[in-house]
Amino acid sequence: MGNNNIVYSAVARNKRVPPPSRVIVAKNISDIITASLQSPTPRYELSRGIEGDFILDLSNIKGILEKDDEIEVLAGTTWREVRAFSPEIFCNESFSVAGSVFFNDGCFGDNQFFSISKRVKVKEVSNGEINEGMYSGGIIYSVIIKKEKRKLVTVSLNNDLENIKRILKELYSPISPFRDVTVVKDEEGLTLYLTYVNELEKLVSKFTENCSISSYPVENIEFPHNYRYFGRVELNIGINMLDSLIQADKAFFRFSKNSMYFSLYSIAPLQLDTRILYPFSDDNDSVMNECIMCGKCVNICPRFQQTDNKSMTPMGFFISSSPDTATCNLCGICDNVCPVHIDITRILRKTISPNLSLSPIPELYIPKPVSVVITPLSFSIKDYALKGLLFIQQKVKDVGILMLNIDFNRVLREGFQFQVPKEVSTAVFLTPEEYHYLKNVFESRNIEVKLLHSYLNIAETVHVGCLIEVDGDRNCSGAFINMINGHGLPKVKTDAKVSLCPIAAKALGINDLTTYMNIDVKKIIDAEVKDLGMLIKKKKEIENILYQIEWFKDIDNEIYEKYSRLLRSSVSLPAYQLAIILLGESYLPESYKEVIKSLLAA
Numbered sequence: 236m237g238n239n240n241i242v243y244s245a246v247a248r249n250k251r252v253p254p255p256s257r258v259i260v261a262k263n264i265s266d267i268i269t270a271s272l273q274s275p276t277p278r279y280e281l282s283r284g285i286e287g288d289f290i291l292d293l294s295n296i297k298g299i300l301e302k303d304d305e306i307e308v309l310a311g312t313t314w315r316e317v318r319a320f321s322p323e324i325f326c327n328e329s330f331s332v333a334g335s336v337f338f339n340d341g342c343f344g345d346n347q348f349f350s351i352s353k354r355v356k357v358k359e360v361s362n363g364e365i366n367e368g369m370y371s372g373g374i375i376y377s378v379i380i381k382k383e384k385r386k387l388v389t390v391s392l393n394n395d396l397e398n399i400k401r402i403l404k405e406l407y408s409p410i411s412p413f414r415d416v417t418v419v420k421d422e423e424g425l426t427l428y429l430t431y432v433n434e435l436e437k438l439v440s441k442f443t444e445n446c447s448i449s450s451y452p453v454e455n456i457e458f459p460h461n462y463r464y465f466g467r468v469e470l471n472i473g474i475n476m477l478d479s480l481i482q483a484d485k486a487f488f489r490f491s492k493n494s495m496y497f498s499l500y501s502i503a504p505l506q507l508d509t510r511i512l513y514p515f516s517d518d519n520d521s522v523m524n525e526c527i528m529c530g531k532c533v534n535i536c537p538r539f540q541q542t543d544n545k546s547m548t549p550m551g552f553f554i555s556s557s558p559d560t561a562t563c564n565l566c567g568i569c570d571n572v573c574p575v576h577i578d579i580t581r582i583l584r585k586t587i588s589p590n591l592s593l594s595p596i597p598e599l600y601i602p603k604p605v606s607v608v609i610t611p612l613s614f615s616i617k618d619y620a621l622k623g624l625l626f627i628q629q630k631v632k633d634v635g636i637l638m639l640n641i642d643f644n645r646v647l648r649e650g651f652q653f654q655v656p657k658e659v660s661t662a663v664f665l666t667p668e669e670y671h672y673l674k675n676v677f678e679s680r681n682i683e684v685k686l687l688h689s690y691l692n693i694a695e696t697v698h699v700g701c702l703i704e705v706d707g708d709r710n711c712s713g714a715f716i717n718m719i720n721g722h723g724l725p726k727v728k729t730d731a732k733v734s735l736c737p738i739a740a741k742a743l744g745i746n747d748l749t750t751y752m753n754i755d756v757k758k759i760i761d762a763e764v765k766d767l768g769m770l771i772k773k774k775k776e777i778e779n780i781l782y783q784i785e786w787f788k789d790i791d792n793e794i795y796e797k798y799s800r801l802l803r804s805s806v807s808l809p810a811y812q813l814a815i816i817l818l819g820e821s822y823l824p825e826s827y828k829e830v831i832k833s834l835l836a837a
Contacts, residue, residue, distance in 0.1 A: 341496020603635025
């Protein structure tokens with residue numbers, strides 16, 4: 236499966252280093268203590284990092300413990316999660332809290348607190364020991380942040396560069412009384428944001444008299460851009476450098492007593508002095524496509540849950556471009572969480588090589604207003620499909636059948652096309668997989684699509700899986716992915732007693748929907764077998780007649796063919812009954828199975 240650690244080779248969006256030879260994904264403090272004895276390189280988020288041969292991934296160490304006047308935040312928790320707890324200092328909401336301390340990010344509050352690493356306390360691990368205090372270079376387990384207890388006011392001023400530079404120089408002569416001073420460049424131009432403690436209103440009034448009440452602009456990386464750069468320079472140098480730095484399409488400049496921190500986002504590469512850049516800034520070689528490396532598609536990916544490997548995810552695929560990282564079931568969860576709206580499944584579809592092994596089935600079309608769709612997938616679990624079909628027949632009375640002999644490997648690679656009979660107004664799918672991959676063709680023709688469970692009243696919690704969006708346990712069992720790639724089942728637990736997916740139900744060891752159906756299959760099959768027995772007898776009689784009139788071919792072949800077709804049609808089983816008998820083959824006497832083949836041939 237290629238290099239399992241390739242995702243860690245991306246230390247910035249457009250910067251690659253050799254992948255580490257070893258990675259440990261920490262799950263608790265014990266993992267961190269043990270790993271600290273071997274001098275690992277910490278990685279607090281997937282969106283940035285530094286090179287190391289042994290990486291300790293702390294991005295899954297998440298959680299917030301709220302205390303009276305402070306919060307303790309575990310290393311991999313993002314600032315987006317923290318802001319709800321009113322921290323007095325916060326940074327780019329896409330980044331982790333520990334990552335911001337580790338890299339000394341520019342943050343809200345820098346003007347008063349100088350830098351995050353000098354304001355917060357940490358619990359860090361060095362050489363197997365846990366220490367608490369100011370950050371001193373160890374592996375950060377948690378960050379302790381004071382809560383904001385005072386009322387803050389933010390005002391803003393849109394202005395040109397020269398005026399903003401003049402105001403900044405006045406602000407820092409000799410010292411600025413504001414909690415935060417930030418300049419933002421975006422599509423609306425340049426805006427100066429000043430935040431102060433309400434009690435200092437009179438003290439700051441000479442700077443705020445031309446400003447408007449505003450809210451503080453929150454920074455994240457979750458918008459389209461090709462390059463991003465981060466760094467820090469001395470205050471006066473920074474103010475004078477604004478002319479060159481505002482060439483970025485979007486930028487954040489945060490000021491403190493002696494420093495200016497900057498974040499630059501651009502569509503085109505910027506020519507910058509690399510000495511002022513942080514190590515997780517981009518190189519100007521473009522190696523990434525639309526992916527912004529936010530990491531949102533990683534932990535939610537069923538492929539990751541199957542392999543426990545972050546490289547086997549959409550982000551891993553975008554970093555490596557390796558087909559080995561794209562052997563998934565195209566569930567589309569990644570599409571739903573991508574903040575820049577990449578059509579990830581469309582891109583993956585061009586690369587995947589699914590290896591589903593499903594036997595072909597006979598095609599039968601009995602279109603009715605309500606028609607059950609059966610494919611080689613549902614046909615492979617015949618007892619489930621039979622009970623589902625019979626159950627819908629009880630509910631609808633006159634149900635149709637669309638038995639489609641489709642190649643699921645081709646459907647995954649190329650999509651599905653089918654000319655839906657005009658008689659169909661509602662299509663019922665027996666499995667979530669068939670629903671997910673085939674429904675668009677029906678919906679595009681304004682045909683209602685339903686899943687089998689919609690005809691049942693199930694009060695208890697159900698396992699839903701990753702392919703359909705209904706209430707229940709959405710954790711993917713991995714059963715269908717394993718059918719595609721053969722890489723094994725993930726360790727998935729569920730409290731649900733029943734699954735909407737029969738394949739998942741078997742993998743999880745829980746009930747499928749047939750548990751809730753009162754269907755006497757044997758009784759129904761026995762009735763069909765009687766019809767079949769009569770048909771067999773009639774078929775033998777017809778074959779004898781055909782044999783006897785075969786001499787008529789030489790006299791008038793057209794009349795012979797006409798009567799032959801008429802006689803053969805009289806021994807054809809109605810398609811609906813034939814479908815039931817096909818699915819209920821295990822209930823039939825052995826002697827009848829050959830007859831079914833001849834009926835299909837007819």
